[in-house]
Amino acid sequence: MNDFREEYRQAVRELPKLHMKSECVQDEIHHRKIQQKRRNRNVAKGCTAAAVLLLFGAGTVAAKGYMNAVIEVRDSGYTVTGGENLETTLAARSGNEEAGISESREYEDFQDFLEHSSVINKIPDISFLEPEVEGACVSVIDDSMMTSVMVIAEGKYFSLMQNDYRGVESYSSATGYTGRTENESSYINAQGLSYTLFDTVDDDGQVEATHAVIAVEGRELSMSFHGFEAETIEKILADLDLTVYFAK
DSSP: OHHHHHHHHHHHHTSOOOOOOTTOTTHHHHHHHHHHHHHHHHHGGGTSOSEEEEEEOSSOOOOOSOOEEEEEEETTEEEEEEEOOSSOOGGGGHHHHHHOOOEEEEESSHHHHHHHOTTTTTSOOOGGGGGGGTTOEEEEEEOSSEEEEEEEETTEEEEEEEEEOTTOSEEEEEEEOSSEEEEEEEEEOTTSOEEEEEEEEOTTSOEEEEEEEEEETTEEEEEEEESOOHHHHHHHHHHOOOGGGTOO
16 A cells, blocks of 8 residues: 555656747747646645545455445545445456556646547546636546546636545545535435535635545545636536446
8 A cells, every 4th residue: 555655656746847948939938838837736736635545445345236435524625435345356457557557647738638648438528628628737647546637727726536446345535635624515416426515715714626526336536626616516517427437
């Protein structure tokens, strides 16, 4: 488990850095674009998870049934605990595990991410976000168990984190944020699946981000929204198709 955490930290450190070529005719335009992206990243500071801790039980199971998981909102984040009763085995994921980190990359725009990222087939389709995040850059970290997608546009921040617990008998995960949690509620999407919703707020009580968490078919999916209208967040949750989790 310590090796996993160290590999993940290393992947974060090795994310490609933006750079400019001196021979580029439009150096000044590129420079301003990079400055804007750095400012946009500051928006994400209050939204991003401060820590993710994963604890796993020994062994695997291969019994038929539905995943049992409990989501609990805490003072500055949430926990998910549960176990699996799905007919899956670690062998189904051995290829990815042997490969380790399968993608660690930053994309210059959202369309580039949609067209070229290897994680597209592993997560729910988020292509409908494109009109909301025009001019966004996208950072991706993906390994056999955790997939993270961070989308940063002007004044907006969206993150999706997916943990894959298939093949794990029991587990507990804890995710922490920089603000304190408030306004916990539930939201049922068009497929009849229930999200746990909550806000994180700063010391002045101002909302930093809205978070949505769901555990379904061996995965934990969490999303964070900053700069999105409440109606837009609700529509995204209503329309987000989670069929990918039931297809395999």
